[in-house]
Amino acid sequence: MGRAFFCLLRRDITLAMRRRTDVLTTLFFFIIVVSLFPLGVGSEQEILRKLGPGVVWVAALLASMLALERLFAADYEDGTLEQMLLAGQPLSWLVLAKVCAHWLLTGLPLVLIAPLIGMQYYLSETAILVTMLALLVGTPVLSLIGAIGAALTLGLRGGGILLSLLILPLYVPVLIYGSGAVAVELDGVQPFFYLLGAFLVLSLLFAPIASAAALRIALE
Template sequence: MTNHPAEKIAVRDLKVDGPFWGALKRDLLLSYRRKSDLINPLIFFLMVATLFPLGVSPDSVFLAEVAPGVVWVAALLATLLSMDSLFRSDFEDGTLEQLLLSPQPLFMVVLAKVLAHWMLTGLPLTLMAPLLGVMLFLPADGMSGLVLSLLLGTPTLSLVGAIGAALTVGLRKGGVLISLLVLPLYIPVLIFGTASIQAALTGLPVGGYMAILGAMLALGLIMAPLAISAALRISVSG
Protein backbone atom coordinates (compact mmCIF):
# COMPACT_ATOMS: atom_id res chain seq x y z
CA MET A 1 0.00 0.00 0.00
CA THR A 2 1.39 3.39 -1.03
CA ASN A 3 0.80 6.26 1.32
CA HIS A 4 0.30 9.88 0.33
CA PRO A 5 3.67 11.65 -0.03
CA ALA A 6 2.71 14.12 2.68
CA GLU A 7 2.43 11.23 5.12
CA LYS A 8 6.06 10.18 4.72
CA ILE A 9 8.39 11.41 7.38
CA ALA A 10 11.57 13.22 6.43
CA VAL A 11 14.57 12.95 8.70
CA ARG A 12 15.31 16.60 8.10
CA ASP A 13 11.99 17.49 9.77
CA LEU A 14 13.21 15.77 12.90
CA LYS A 15 16.40 17.80 12.73
CA VAL A 16 14.46 21.06 12.49
CA ASP A 17 11.91 20.41 15.23
CA GLY A 18 13.94 17.95 17.26
CA PRO A 19 13.36 14.18 17.28
CA PHE A 20 10.69 14.29 19.97
CA TRP A 21 8.57 17.22 18.83
CA GLY A 22 8.99 16.42 15.15
CA ALA A 23 7.74 12.85 15.59
CA LEU A 24 4.93 13.97 17.90
CA LYS A 25 3.66 16.62 15.48
CA ARG A 26 3.84 14.22 12.55
CA ASP A 27 1.92 11.42 14.28
CA LEU A 28 -0.79 13.79 15.49
CA LEU A 29 -1.18 15.22 11.99
CA LEU A 30 -1.37 11.81 10.32
CA SER A 31 -3.88 10.55 12.87
CA TYR A 32 -6.04 13.62 12.27
CA ARG A 33 -6.10 12.75 8.56
CA ARG A 34 -7.07 9.15 9.34
CA LYS A 35 -10.11 9.94 11.45
CA SER A 36 -11.25 6.31 11.55
CA ASP A 37 -8.21 5.49 13.69
CA LEU A 38 -9.41 8.06 16.21
CA ILE A 39 -13.05 7.03 16.29
CA ASN A 40 -12.81 3.23 16.29
CA PRO A 41 -11.38 2.80 19.84
CA LEU A 42 -13.92 5.25 21.25
CA ILE A 43 -16.81 3.46 19.54
CA PHE A 44 -15.53 0.12 20.82
CA PHE A 45 -15.19 1.55 24.33
CA LEU A 46 -18.75 2.83 24.22
CA MET A 47 -20.15 -0.38 22.72
CA VAL A 48 -18.65 -2.62 25.41
CA ALA A 49 -20.08 -0.53 28.23
CA THR A 50 -23.43 -0.24 26.46
CA LEU A 51 -23.88 -3.92 25.61
CA PHE A 52 -22.73 -5.26 28.99
CA PRO A 53 -25.98 -4.40 30.83
CA LEU A 54 -28.00 -5.92 28.00
CA GLY A 55 -26.05 -9.16 28.09
CA VAL A 56 -25.78 -9.59 31.87
CA SER A 57 -28.27 -7.66 33.97
CA PRO A 58 -29.77 -4.16 33.93
CA ASP A 59 -30.03 -4.10 37.72
CA SER A 60 -28.57 -0.83 38.97
CA VAL A 61 -27.09 -2.33 42.15
CA PHE A 62 -25.30 -5.07 40.23
CA LEU A 63 -24.02 -2.64 37.58
CA ALA A 64 -22.70 -0.27 40.25
CA GLU A 65 -20.66 -3.12 41.73
CA VAL A 66 -19.09 -4.23 38.46
CA ALA A 67 -18.78 -0.77 36.85
CA PRO A 68 -15.08 -0.24 37.79
CA GLY A 69 -14.05 -3.54 36.23
CA VAL A 70 -16.21 -3.08 33.13
CA VAL A 71 -14.87 0.40 32.41
CA TRP A 72 -11.27 -0.65 32.96
CA VAL A 73 -11.55 -3.80 30.82
CA ALA A 74 -13.23 -1.78 28.06
CA ALA A 75 -10.45 0.82 28.19
CA LEU A 76 -7.80 -1.91 28.11
CA LEU A 77 -9.34 -3.64 25.09
CA ALA A 78 -9.92 -0.35 23.26
CA THR A 79 -6.25 0.58 23.76
CA LEU A 80 -5.17 -2.85 22.56
CA LEU A 81 -7.38 -2.49 19.48
CA SER A 82 -5.35 0.46 18.22
CA MET A 83 -1.87 -0.87 19.00
CA ASP A 84 -1.31 -2.82 15.78
CA SER A 85 -1.27 0.37 13.68
CA LEU A 86 1.27 2.18 15.87
CA PHE A 87 4.32 1.28 13.74
CA ARG A 88 2.60 -0.47 10.82
CA SER A 89 2.37 2.42 8.36
CA ASP A 90 5.96 3.51 9.09
CA PHE A 91 7.16 -0.02 8.44
CA GLU A 92 5.25 -0.35 5.16
CA ASP A 93 6.45 2.93 3.60
CA GLY A 94 10.08 2.59 4.72
CA THR A 95 9.94 5.38 7.31
CA LEU A 96 10.87 3.00 10.11
CA GLU A 97 14.11 2.04 8.36
CA GLN A 98 14.97 5.73 7.95
CA LEU A 99 14.46 6.25 11.67
CA LEU A 100 16.66 3.30 12.56
CA LEU A 101 19.43 4.49 10.25
CA SER A 102 19.24 8.18 11.17
CA PRO A 103 21.55 9.69 13.81
CA GLN A 104 18.53 10.93 15.78
CA PRO A 105 17.99 9.14 19.13
CA LEU A 106 15.41 6.43 18.58
CA PHE A 107 14.47 6.58 22.27
CA MET A 108 12.97 10.07 21.86
CA VAL A 109 11.15 9.24 18.62
CA VAL A 110 9.60 6.13 20.14
CA LEU A 111 8.54 8.03 23.25
CA ALA A 112 6.90 10.70 21.07
CA LYS A 113 4.97 8.08 19.09
CA VAL A 114 3.70 6.45 22.28
CA LEU A 115 2.69 9.86 23.66
CA ALA A 116 0.80 10.62 20.45
CA HIS A 117 -0.98 7.27 20.71
CA TRP A 118 -2.01 8.01 24.30
CA MET A 119 -3.20 11.53 23.43
CA LEU A 120 -5.39 10.14 20.66
CA THR A 121 -6.62 7.01 22.47
CA GLY A 122 -6.00 6.90 26.22
CA LEU A 123 -6.84 10.53 26.94
CA PRO A 124 -10.19 10.50 25.07
CA LEU A 125 -11.08 7.23 26.79
CA THR A 126 -10.32 8.82 30.16
CA LEU A 127 -12.48 11.84 29.35
CA MET A 128 -15.34 9.58 28.21
CA ALA A 129 -15.10 7.29 31.27
CA PRO A 130 -17.33 9.40 33.58
CA LEU A 131 -20.13 9.16 31.00
CA LEU A 132 -19.83 5.39 31.00
CA GLY A 133 -19.69 5.43 34.78
CA VAL A 134 -23.03 7.22 34.86
CA MET A 135 -24.47 4.72 32.38
CA LEU A 136 -23.37 1.89 34.69
CA PHE A 137 -24.74 3.62 37.83
CA LEU A 138 -21.28 4.16 39.32
CA PRO A 139 -21.71 6.29 42.47
CA ALA A 140 -20.32 9.81 42.42
CA ASP A 141 -17.78 8.86 45.10
CA GLY A 142 -15.98 6.65 42.60
CA MET A 143 -15.77 9.13 39.71
CA SER A 144 -12.59 10.82 40.90
CA GLY A 145 -10.89 7.46 41.45
CA LEU A 146 -12.02 6.34 38.00
CA VAL A 147 -10.56 9.35 36.21
CA LEU A 148 -7.32 9.44 38.21
CA SER A 149 -6.68 5.72 37.81
CA LEU A 150 -7.22 5.94 34.05
CA LEU A 151 -4.99 9.02 33.79
CA LEU A 152 -2.17 7.08 35.43
CA GLY A 153 -2.95 3.67 33.96
CA THR A 154 -3.70 4.30 30.28
CA PRO A 155 -0.20 5.70 29.51
CA THR A 156 1.25 2.49 30.96
CA LEU A 157 -1.07 0.48 28.71
CA SER A 158 0.22 2.41 25.68
CA LEU A 159 3.86 1.92 26.69
CA VAL A 160 3.50 -1.81 27.28
CA GLY A 161 1.36 -2.31 24.18
CA ALA A 162 3.94 -0.52 22.05
CA ILE A 163 6.47 -3.22 22.97
CA GLY A 164 4.18 -5.87 21.53
CA ALA A 165 3.49 -3.72 18.47
CA ALA A 166 7.23 -3.31 17.87
CA LEU A 167 7.86 -7.05 18.16
CA THR A 168 5.13 -7.91 15.63
CA VAL A 169 5.47 -5.00 13.20
CA GLY A 170 7.04 -7.24 10.55
CA LEU A 171 4.18 -9.76 10.64
CA ARG A 172 1.16 -9.54 8.35
CA LYS A 173 -1.39 -10.31 11.07
CA GLY A 174 0.17 -9.34 14.35
CA GLY A 175 -2.96 -8.18 16.18
CA VAL A 176 -3.68 -11.51 17.87
CA LEU A 177 -0.02 -12.01 18.74
CA ILE A 178 0.12 -8.55 20.33
CA SER A 179 -2.76 -9.56 22.58
CA LEU A 180 -1.00 -12.74 23.66
CA LEU A 181 2.20 -10.84 24.39
CA VAL A 182 0.92 -7.87 26.33
CA LEU A 183 -2.27 -9.03 28.06
CA PRO A 184 -0.34 -10.74 30.90
CA LEU A 185 1.59 -7.48 31.41
CA TYR A 186 -1.67 -5.51 31.53
CA ILE A 187 -3.04 -7.51 34.47
CA PRO A 188 -1.23 -5.57 37.27
CA VAL A 189 -2.45 -2.25 35.85
CA LEU A 190 -5.98 -3.63 35.61
CA ILE A 191 -5.92 -4.96 39.18
CA PHE A 192 -4.68 -1.76 40.83
CA GLY A 193 -6.81 0.46 38.59
CA THR A 194 -10.05 -1.27 39.56
CA ALA A 195 -8.93 -1.61 43.21
CA SER A 196 -8.42 2.14 43.47
CA ILE A 197 -12.00 2.76 42.35
CA GLN A 198 -13.35 0.18 44.76
CA ALA A 199 -11.39 1.84 47.57
CA ALA A 200 -12.85 5.23 46.66
CA LEU A 201 -16.36 3.75 46.72
CA THR A 202 -15.88 2.28 50.19
CA GLY A 203 -14.28 5.41 51.63
CA LEU A 204 -10.80 3.91 51.97
CA PRO A 205 -7.67 5.91 51.05
CA VAL A 206 -6.68 5.57 47.41
CA GLY A 207 -3.22 7.12 47.69
CA GLY A 208 -1.46 3.77 47.89
CA TYR A 209 -3.10 2.47 44.73
CA MET A 210 -2.36 5.69 42.87
CA ALA A 211 1.26 5.53 44.04
CA ILE A 212 1.60 2.02 42.63
CA LEU A 213 0.05 3.08 39.31
CA GLY A 214 2.40 6.08 39.24
CA ALA A 215 5.39 3.85 39.95
CA MET A 216 4.37 1.56 37.09
CA LEU A 217 4.11 4.58 34.80
CA ALA A 218 7.51 5.93 35.87
CA LEU A 219 9.12 2.53 35.30
CA GLY A 220 7.41 2.27 31.92
CA LEU A 221 8.63 5.71 30.84
CA ILE A 222 12.21 4.67 31.58
CA MET A 223 12.28 1.05 30.43
CA ALA A 224 9.60 0.73 27.73
CA PRO A 225 11.20 3.05 25.10
CA LEU A 226 14.45 1.08 25.41
CA ALA A 227 12.59 -2.21 24.94
CA ILE A 228 10.57 -0.78 22.04
CA SER A 229 13.72 0.48 20.30
CA ALA A 230 15.39 -2.91 20.65
CA ALA A 231 12.26 -4.70 19.42
CA LEU A 232 12.03 -2.46 16.36
CA ARG A 233 15.65 -3.15 15.43
CA ILE A 234 15.06 -6.89 15.77
CA SER A 235 11.85 -6.81 13.74
CA VAL A 236 13.26 -4.70 10.90
CA SER A 237 16.59 -6.50 10.68
CA GLY A 238 14.83 -9.88 10.76
Protein backbone atom coordinates (compact mmCIF):
# COMPACT_ATOMS: atom_id res chain seq x y z
CA MET A 1 0.00 0.00 0.00
CA GLY A 2 2.80 2.39 0.85
CA ARG A 3 4.53 1.74 -2.47
CA ALA A 4 1.33 2.36 -4.41
CA PHE A 5 0.71 5.55 -2.44
CA PHE A 6 4.13 7.04 -3.18
CA CYS A 7 4.10 5.89 -6.81
CA LEU A 8 0.82 7.69 -7.42
CA LEU A 9 1.99 10.73 -5.46
CA ARG A 10 5.20 10.94 -7.51
CA ARG A 11 3.27 10.42 -10.76
CA ASP A 12 0.83 13.27 -10.07
CA ILE A 13 3.62 15.65 -9.06
CA THR A 14 5.65 14.73 -12.17
CA LEU A 15 2.68 15.32 -14.46
CA ALA A 16 1.95 18.63 -12.76
CA MET A 17 5.55 19.76 -13.25
CA ARG A 18 5.15 19.13 -16.95
CA ARG A 19 2.19 21.53 -16.88
CA ARG A 20 3.76 24.22 -14.74
CA THR A 21 1.26 26.79 -16.00
CA ASP A 22 -1.53 25.16 -14.00
CA VAL A 23 0.54 25.20 -10.80
CA LEU A 24 1.74 28.78 -11.29
CA THR A 25 -1.79 29.95 -12.08
CA THR A 26 -2.93 29.01 -8.59
CA LEU A 27 0.03 30.73 -6.95
CA PHE A 28 -0.27 33.90 -9.02
CA PHE A 29 -4.01 34.03 -8.42
CA PHE A 30 -3.40 33.99 -4.66
CA ILE A 31 -0.77 36.73 -4.92
CA ILE A 32 -2.92 38.92 -7.15
CA VAL A 33 -6.00 38.65 -4.94
CA VAL A 34 -4.19 39.55 -1.73
CA SER A 35 -2.33 42.37 -3.49
CA LEU A 36 -5.47 44.01 -4.86
CA PHE A 37 -7.09 44.59 -1.48
CA PRO A 38 -4.57 47.21 -0.28
CA LEU A 39 -5.13 49.09 -3.53
CA GLY A 40 -8.88 49.08 -2.96
CA VAL A 41 -9.11 49.91 0.75
CA GLY A 42 -6.11 52.20 1.09
CA SER A 43 -2.73 51.95 2.73
CA GLU A 44 -3.67 52.70 6.35
CA GLN A 45 -1.79 50.20 8.47
CA GLU A 46 -4.49 49.59 11.09
CA ILE A 47 -7.13 48.77 8.48
CA LEU A 48 -4.84 46.44 6.56
CA ARG A 49 -3.75 44.72 9.77
CA LYS A 50 -7.38 43.94 10.60
CA LEU A 51 -8.28 42.84 7.08
CA GLY A 52 -5.13 40.79 6.49
CA PRO A 53 -6.09 37.45 8.11
CA GLY A 54 -9.48 37.27 6.42
CA VAL A 55 -8.11 38.30 3.03
CA VAL A 56 -5.32 35.72 3.17
CA TRP A 57 -7.73 32.93 4.01
CA VAL A 58 -10.34 33.87 1.41
CA ALA A 59 -7.62 34.06 -1.23
CA ALA A 60 -6.21 30.69 -0.13
CA LEU A 61 -9.68 29.15 -0.27
CA LEU A 62 -10.33 30.43 -3.80
CA ALA A 63 -6.86 29.48 -5.00
CA SER A 64 -7.31 25.94 -3.70
CA MET A 65 -10.56 25.64 -5.62
CA LEU A 66 -8.94 26.53 -8.94
CA ALA A 67 -7.24 23.15 -9.32
CA LEU A 68 -9.99 21.01 -7.81
CA GLU A 69 -11.93 20.50 -11.03
CA ARG A 70 -8.82 18.91 -12.58
CA LEU A 71 -8.11 16.68 -9.58
CA PHE A 72 -9.72 13.58 -11.13
CA ALA A 73 -10.74 14.85 -14.57
CA ALA A 74 -7.63 13.83 -16.54
CA ASP A 75 -7.56 10.36 -14.98
CA TYR A 76 -11.26 9.97 -15.69
CA GLU A 77 -10.84 10.88 -19.37
CA ASP A 78 -7.86 8.62 -20.10
CA GLY A 79 -9.13 5.60 -18.15
CA THR A 80 -6.61 5.79 -15.31
CA LEU A 81 -9.37 5.90 -12.72
CA GLU A 82 -10.73 2.58 -13.95
CA GLN A 83 -7.27 1.07 -13.63
CA MET A 84 -7.01 2.45 -10.10
CA LEU A 85 -10.32 0.79 -9.27
CA LEU A 86 -9.02 -2.56 -10.56
CA ALA A 87 -5.55 -2.21 -9.03
CA GLY A 88 -6.31 -4.24 -5.92
CA GLN A 89 -5.44 -1.34 -3.63
CA PRO A 90 -8.05 0.50 -1.52
CA LEU A 91 -9.38 3.30 -3.71
CA SER A 92 -9.60 5.61 -0.69
CA TRP A 93 -5.84 5.15 -0.14
CA LEU A 94 -5.12 6.11 -3.75
CA VAL A 95 -7.46 9.08 -3.46
CA LEU A 96 -5.51 10.23 -0.42
CA ALA A 97 -2.30 10.11 -2.50
CA LYS A 98 -3.88 12.36 -5.14
CA VAL A 99 -5.12 14.77 -2.47
CA CYS A 100 -1.62 14.92 -0.96
CA ALA A 101 -0.20 15.76 -4.38
CA HIS A 102 -2.84 18.48 -4.79
CA TRP A 103 -1.91 19.99 -1.43
CA LEU A 104 1.84 19.87 -2.12
CA LEU A 105 1.27 21.74 -5.38
CA THR A 106 -1.34 24.27 -4.22
CA GLY A 107 -1.47 24.47 -0.44
CA LEU A 108 2.19 24.24 0.55
CA PRO A 109 3.29 27.14 -1.73
CA LEU A 110 0.68 29.35 -0.06
CA VAL A 111 2.16 28.51 3.34
CA LEU A 112 5.67 29.35 2.14
CA ILE A 113 4.78 32.77 0.71
CA ALA A 114 2.61 33.75 3.69
CA PRO A 115 5.44 35.82 5.28
CA LEU A 116 5.62 38.07 2.22
CA ILE A 117 1.86 38.55 2.28
CA GLY A 118 1.95 39.26 6.00
CA MET A 119 4.51 42.00 5.50
CA GLN A 120 2.25 43.57 2.89
CA TYR A 121 -0.51 43.79 5.52
CA TYR A 122 1.81 45.01 8.29
CA LEU A 123 1.29 41.88 10.39
CA SER A 124 3.61 41.34 13.31
CA GLU A 125 6.14 38.50 13.33
CA THR A 126 3.91 36.58 15.72
CA ALA A 127 0.87 37.03 13.47
CA ILE A 128 2.87 35.87 10.44
CA LEU A 129 3.99 32.76 12.30
CA VAL A 130 0.42 31.98 13.36
CA THR A 131 -0.73 32.56 9.77
CA MET A 132 1.75 30.02 8.46
CA LEU A 133 0.79 27.45 11.10
CA ALA A 134 -2.93 28.00 10.51
CA LEU A 135 -2.48 27.58 6.75
CA LEU A 136 -0.32 24.51 7.32
CA VAL A 137 -3.14 22.86 9.29
CA GLY A 138 -6.11 24.31 7.42
CA THR A 139 -5.17 24.03 3.73
CA PRO A 140 -5.05 20.19 3.81
CA VAL A 141 -8.65 20.29 5.04
CA LEU A 142 -9.56 22.42 2.01
CA SER A 143 -7.97 19.86 -0.32
CA LEU A 144 -9.64 16.90 1.40
CA ILE A 145 -13.10 18.46 1.40
CA GLY A 146 -12.60 19.68 -2.14
CA ALA A 147 -11.81 16.13 -3.28
CA ILE A 148 -15.31 15.06 -2.24
CA GLY A 149 -16.86 17.79 -4.36
CA ALA A 150 -14.54 17.02 -7.30
CA ALA A 151 -15.52 13.35 -7.16
CA LEU A 152 -19.25 14.11 -6.91
CA THR A 153 -19.18 16.45 -9.93
CA LEU A 154 -16.85 14.32 -12.06
CA GLY A 155 -18.01 14.15 -15.65
CA LEU A 156 -20.91 16.55 -15.19
CA ARG A 157 -21.48 19.47 -17.54
CA GLY A 158 -20.97 22.73 -15.65
CA GLY A 159 -19.31 20.79 -12.86
CA GLY A 160 -17.16 23.75 -11.82
CA ILE A 161 -20.14 25.82 -10.72
CA LEU A 162 -21.76 22.88 -8.96
CA LEU A 163 -18.45 22.08 -7.27
CA SER A 164 -18.30 25.59 -5.83
CA LEU A 165 -21.87 25.37 -4.55
CA LEU A 166 -21.17 22.04 -2.87
CA ILE A 167 -17.95 22.78 -1.05
CA LEU A 168 -18.04 26.50 -0.25
CA PRO A 169 -20.47 26.01 2.69
CA LEU A 170 -18.18 23.26 4.03
CA TYR A 171 -15.19 25.61 3.82
CA VAL A 172 -16.81 28.22 6.07
CA PRO A 173 -15.76 26.71 9.45
CA VAL A 174 -12.15 26.39 8.29
CA LEU A 175 -12.22 29.99 7.06
CA ILE A 176 -13.64 31.28 10.34
CA TYR A 177 -11.25 29.47 12.66
CA GLY A 178 -8.22 29.90 10.41
CA SER A 179 -8.59 33.67 10.16
CA GLY A 180 -9.69 33.85 13.81
CA ALA A 181 -6.45 32.22 14.94
CA VAL A 182 -4.44 34.93 13.20
CA ALA A 183 -6.62 37.70 14.58
CA VAL A 184 -5.96 36.76 18.22
CA GLU A 185 -2.29 35.86 17.58
CA LEU A 186 -0.98 33.97 20.63
CA ASP A 187 -3.57 35.17 23.16
CA GLY A 188 -6.06 32.31 23.29
CA VAL A 189 -5.01 30.84 19.95
CA GLN A 190 -5.04 27.23 21.20
CA PRO A 191 -8.81 26.63 20.79
CA PHE A 192 -8.63 27.68 17.15
CA PHE A 193 -5.81 25.26 16.45
CA TYR A 194 -7.59 22.50 18.36
CA LEU A 195 -10.62 22.94 16.13
CA LEU A 196 -8.53 23.13 12.95
CA GLY A 197 -6.72 19.98 14.05
CA ALA A 198 -10.04 18.25 14.70
CA PHE A 199 -11.25 19.24 11.22
CA LEU A 200 -8.03 17.84 9.75
CA VAL A 201 -8.34 14.50 11.58
CA LEU A 202 -12.00 14.08 10.62
CA SER A 203 -11.23 15.00 7.01
CA LEU A 204 -8.36 12.50 6.86
CA LEU A 205 -10.62 9.77 8.20
CA PHE A 206 -13.77 10.35 6.15
CA ALA A 207 -12.97 12.46 3.06
CA PRO A 208 -10.97 9.77 1.18
CA ILE A 209 -13.71 7.20 1.85
CA ALA A 210 -16.45 9.58 0.68
CA SER A 211 -14.43 10.57 -2.39
CA ALA A 212 -13.78 6.92 -3.29
CA ALA A 213 -17.49 6.12 -3.03
CA ALA A 214 -18.34 9.07 -5.27
CA LEU A 215 -15.73 7.97 -7.83
CA ARG A 216 -17.19 4.47 -7.94
CA ILE A 217 -20.59 5.96 -8.68
CA ALA A 218 -19.11 8.14 -11.43
CA LEU A 219 -17.40 5.12 -13.05
CA GLU A 220 -20.52 2.93 -13.07
